[in-house]
Amino acid sequence: MNVGIVAQKGNTRATALAEELREQLSAVDASVTLDEATGRSLGLDGRPVETLGDCDLIVSIGGDGTFLFAASGADGTPILGVNLGEVGFLNAVGPDDAVEAVLAEVAAVRDGDQRVRVVPRLVAVGDGWRSDPATNEIVVQGGRRGRGGGVDLEVRLDGSLYTSGHADGLLVSTPTGSTAYNLSERGPLVHPSVGGLVVNEMCPDEGMPPLLVAPDATVTVTVNAVGGWGASGGRLGNDDGTTDDAVVVSDGKHSYPVEPPTEVEIRRAETPLRIAGPSSDFFEALNKLD
Template sequence: MQVGIVAQKGNPRAAYLADDIREALSDRDVTVWLDEATATALGADGYGMDRFESCDCIVAIGGDGTFLYAAHHAGGTPILGVNLGEVGFLNAISPDDAEEAILETVEALQAGEGTVREVPRLVARTDEWASSPAANEIVVQGPRRGRGGGVDYEIRVDGSLYSGGHADGVIVATPTGSTAYNLSERGPIVHPGVDTIIVNEMVAERGMPPLAVPLDRTVSVTLTGAETGVVVSDGRDPKELSVPVEIAIERSGPPMRMAGPSPDFFEALGKLS
């Protein structure tokens, strides 16, 4: 059994907890790998994220951002989240219960009895490029936001025109991402059990309300009226593209896989207020 551990960078509490979990797993003959930042914080050598796709599960210690960072490198490896953040839509395990819950989950996975939930990811594509998979959202925008910025755009769903005009950009989000960037742009909150893609315009001059479409649809965003556009996957890896350009956004594999106890969605919602 191999387990990867990622602790929130720059958070001593997360590093100390990672060390405790590493020792507890090692005592049970589990091979533990650390990301480079966690290894540096603990004075360990010879670790890196390149090992994580071959692990049987990954433990992410921190906030939802740490969980997404682990997911970015995990492929289809299940992830356990320990919540040190303020909300915790992805991280279900409290720090006080972390060691016991992680050991129980690892033992269950070893026995082939562990529960693993799958949540969708999205990918953005052009004819010559594809983004990294996004668990929260794909953002398509102009070279800069705000007054005098933005980009001209058209949004189509399976080829049918939905909206267009001038805006800072467009967010295409999963249910997981509905409470992230989408919510800050006044998009709808979607329960994680609903299979949908959310389409939300960012500061549109004349737009349409946010739209929810089935998960198997393709959302295309065509950009014009600017020299370049930018595509961002989960806030990472911004890609500058020459305009005009059409970006197709659709469900991607593998899904993000979550192990261990399920987060309480409504409890996490209550922490937003």
């Protein structure tokens, strides 16, 4: 039994809890693998987070950002989140209950009766490249937003044209990510029990409202050009007359520059996210957004 531990970087409380969990897991004959940053904070060896997928369980200690970081290397391994943050949509276990919850999860894995919640992730595919899976959202946008930025795009849903025109970009969100970037772009909240993907244009010149589509829908984004239009009808760009490439961003961390004209296909990833432990209270977490 091997448990991976990922603690929020620079958080002494998270580091102390990681050390306590390491000691408690050792007492029940479970080995522990730390990610590199957690290992450094404890003066021990660690591994890149991308290699933790061979663990039987991963414990994330911190906020939702730490959970997303751990998920980037989980590759389907169940993750139990300990919430030291403010909101906690993904982290349902409080720090005072962390040891008990982790040991109970270890026992469940060993007994073969572990129960996990399976939530979808997204992947973007382009010409010769493929993004890392995204738990929250994938964004296709210009190299910059606002005046002189943005992209000319066409959006198709399972092959049918939904919208076209100029916008800062397009965001495709999972239900999990509906409370994150999607919400700041005036997209709808989606309860975790509701399947589907949110397709949300970002500051379009003339656009369609956000749309909830089937969870297995394929969103195809054709990026035709980058940059805005000036009053004279010319394409605005940088001061030197150039324009930036468009960029595809996975969960706000992994970026993939693309040169128009190009086509990006966004769809559900083959490997979902598996969340271990108790469920968080969606509406309680919503109240913490204020």
